[in-house]
Amino acid sequence: MRAETPHGPSPRASFPLAILAKAPVPGQVKTRLIPRLGKQGAAQLHERLLRHTLTIALEATSAEHIVLWTALEHSHTVFLELAKRHGIALRAQPAGDLGKRMHYALLSMRGPGLVIGSDCPVLSPALLSRCWHALQDADGVFLPAEDGGYALVGTRRSNMRLFEHIDWGTERVMAQTRRRADELGWNIAYPAEVWDIDRPEDIERWQRLAHCASES
Structure with a gap:
C-alpha cells in the first residue's frame, strides 16, 4: 500500500540511471559461458539479463531518466525495440576502458545518479x-560484488580519479576503487x-533464485 499525503499518494522518486550494455551479438558477449551454452545460447542469456535489468530499472525510476549506453552494435534491433517500447534514451558508449565509460555516463547526468551493468540478477527496485x-548523505555509493568487482556505482559529482589505475575485470577492482575514494576523501x-x-x-544460482521466488 502506498503512503498517503494530504494531496494524495506520495510520488515515486525519479533519478538518473544509466545502464551500460553490449548488443547481444553471438560470440562477443558472455564469452566465459560459451563452452557451456554455445555462442547463440550465451547471447540469448545476455539479452534475457538486459531485459530483466531494464524491467527492474523501470520499476525504480521513470523512463525519461533512463539512458541505455550501447556497445558493439549501437543500432542493434534489441536496443531499438527497447527504446521504442519503453521510451528510454539510447547513447553510444565512448571509446576507452570501463572506468572512462562509467565516468562519462555519470558526467552526462544533470545531477547525482547511478550506473549499472546488465548482468546482476539480484538488483531490485x-x-x-x-x-x-x-547519495543524499554520501559522495558515492557502490554495490560490491562477490567476485571483487561491483555492480553499481553512483556519485553526487563524478571524478575521473575514482576510476584511474584500476585493474578492470579482476578481483582487485573494488579494493582498488576503495583506495581511490579514500584518496579523494570521499x-x-x-x-x-x-x-x-x-x-x-x-546460472544455476539464478535458476534456484527464480524457482524460490515462484514458489513464494
Missing part, C-alpha cells in the same frame, strides 16, 4: 532506490553485496 537515497556508502552472472554456477 528497492535496492536501486536505497542506493539513490544513500564518504562512500555500500548498501549491500551482490553477485552477477559470469560462470556456469551463476
Whole structure:
C-alpha cells in the first residue's frame, strides 16, 4: 500500500540511471559461458539479463531518466525495440576502458545518479532506490560484488580519479576503487553485496533464485 499525503499518494522518486550494455551479438558477449551454452545460447542469456535489468530499472525510476549506453552494435534491433517500447534514451558508449565509460555516463547526468551493468540478477527496485537515497548523505555509493568487482556505482559529482589505475575485470577492482575514494576523501556508502552472472554456477544460482521466488 502506498503512503498517503494530504494531496494524495506520495510520488515515486525519479533519478538518473544509466545502464551500460553490449548488443547481444553471438560470440562477443558472455564469452566465459560459451563452452557451456554455445555462442547463440550465451547471447540469448545476455539479452534475457538486459531485459530483466531494464524491467527492474523501470520499476525504480521513470523512463525519461533512463539512458541505455550501447556497445558493439549501437543500432542493434534489441536496443531499438527497447527504446521504442519503453521510451528510454539510447547513447553510444565512448571509446576507452570501463572506468572512462562509467565516468562519462555519470558526467552526462544533470545531477547525482547511478550506473549499472546488465548482468546482476539480484538488483531490485528497492535496492536501486536505497542506493539513490544513500547519495543524499554520501559522495558515492557502490554495490560490491562477490567476485571483487561491483555492480553499481553512483556519485553526487563524478571524478575521473575514482576510476584511474584500476585493474578492470579482476578481483582487485573494488579494493582498488576503495583506495581511490579514500584518496579523494570521499564518504562512500555500500548498501549491500551482490553477485552477477559470469560462470556456469551463476546460472544455476539464478535458476534456484527464480524457482524460490515462484514458489513464494
